[in-house]
Amino acid sequence: MPAHMTPKLRLRQLSDSKSALNGGEVLRKVSEVYRMVGRLAFETDLRRCGFRTVQNGTMYVVFCNHEYLRLIV
Template structure:
């Protein structure tokens, strides 16, 4: 019989995200909106991103997080 994995706390989940190679190098991280809402909460997640100065774009059920404080330039 398989057991469900132990749930992670919101703090653990955010720690895993922020310690990823892409995040530590100022790159881009993508997370499913449904995962964010289930594990951390949308408002709390966006507040943490604001506190860090990161930009977040939501599209097609994903959050794309730019793990730096550089300005975004959208090219259409």
């Protein structure tokens, strides 16, 4: 992680991203989340924002809205 990049700034990048601001989805590698901010801090911040997240393999899919989620298949 670059010296200027703190876990708090890294979390802010997600919530300030164009996709998040437009209520879209954001992808993050699980390994990067663990390395940059830690799982607990990541989950805490997502709860604070009201975002929902699923893990699919090595990726987190963050839904940056409050819409209903339904697993189709």
